[in-house]
Amino acid sequence: AQSVTQLGSHVSVSEGALVLLRCNYSSSVPPYLFWYVQYPNQGLQLLLKYTSAATLVKGINGFEAEFKKSETSFHLTKPSAHMSDAAEYFCAVSAEGTPLVFGKGTRLSVIA
Amino acid sequence: GAGVSQTPSNKVTEKGKYVELRCDPISGHTALYWYRQSLGQGPEFLIYFQGTGAADDSGLPNDRFFAVRPEGSVSTLKIQRTERGDSAVYLCASSLNGVRETQYFGPGTRLLVL
Numbered sequence: 001a002q003s004v005t006q007l008g009s010h011v012s013v014s015e016g017a018l019v020l021l022r023c024n025y026s027s028s029v030p031p032y033l034f035w036y037v038q039y040p041n042q043g044l045q046l047l048l049k050y051t052s053a054a055t056l057v058k059g060i061n062g063f064e065a066e067f068k069k070s071e072t073s074f075h076l077t078k079p080s081a082h083m084s085d086a087a088e089y090f091c092a093v094s095a096e097g098t099p100l101v102f103g104k105g106t107r108l109s110v111i112a
Numbered sequence: 113g114a115g116v117s118q119t120p121s122n123k124v125t126e127k128g129k130y131v132e133l134r135c136d137p138i139s140g141h142t143a144l145y146w147y148r149q150s151l152g153q154g155p156e157f158l159i160y161f162q163g164t165g166a167a168d169d170s171g172l173p174n175d176r177f178f179a180v181r182p183e184g185s186v187s188t189l190k191i192q193r194t195e196r197g198d199s200a201v202y203l204c205a206s207s208l209n210g211v212r213e214t215q216y217f218g219p220g221t222r223l224l225v226l
Contacts (some may be wrong), residue, residue, distance in 0.1 A: 009152075032212050043116070043203065043217035044155070051212070090154050099145060099168060099211055102154030 002027045002093045006103035014111050019078040021106050023065075023091030026072065033074040034092040034100065035065055044090065050074060061085070086110045114138070116218035118204050124224045125194055133189040133221045137206030143167075144187050145215060146179055147203040155203055160211065161187060194225045 007022040025031055032051050036044040048059025055067040065076045074091060088107050092100040117136045125131050137144050142163055147155035157171040161181045169179075176194075181187040191198055201222050205215040 043219045046214050094211055097211060099157040099160050104154050
């Protein structure tokens with residue numbers, strides 16, 4: 001079975017500062033990994049996904065994530081936070097033929 | 113094109129009542145998923161359709177929950193004898209083919225059981 005752990009239910013950063021949202025996964029087979037963002041009263045939107053190609057994955061809105069098998073991690077980063085990045089972020093894992101398993105989410109606040 | 117739509121956006125019902133939640137996937141998407149998101153939690157998988165058939169219903173919590181997709185497009189999630197613990201946001205998603213493809217989510221239906 002797969003599982004995801006997101007460290008930190010709430011992260012607060014200043015505008016222009018580095019964003020780092022942590023995600024660790026557990027999977028007995030090579031995983032596919034995803035980051036989704038959820039803005040208030042909206043559906044989840046895919047930021048990026050890892051599908052066993054390049055380990056550094058670039059997504060929308062300047063976000064990227066690096067797959068590190070040795071650390072079973074898939075942390076999400078952005079060099080410079082914008083006010084518009086304030087939202088809930090979810091990491092998810094999928095293995096062969098299985099539906100997505102989501103973490104509990106990390107709420108990102110951006111301070112002006 | 114149009115994204116995934118869900119109706120109603122909000123539903124308030126009384127304990128013991130029956131509710132139906134509807135999902136319209138993106139046109140041409142063969143895979144459809146239902147998730148439940150409780151307050152402060154990530155989405156939790158309920159059921160996954162490939163075409164008209166349920167490929168995986170292992171996430172349905174009990175036999176009060178049932179979902180159908182009779183023509184391989186629109187899906188309805190049905191909850192019988194609702195309980196207060198069923199209160200949550202019910203999310204629907206679709207993907208072009210299988211589970212490893214990008215899932216596109218609808219805005220959800222917020223269900224409140226009084």
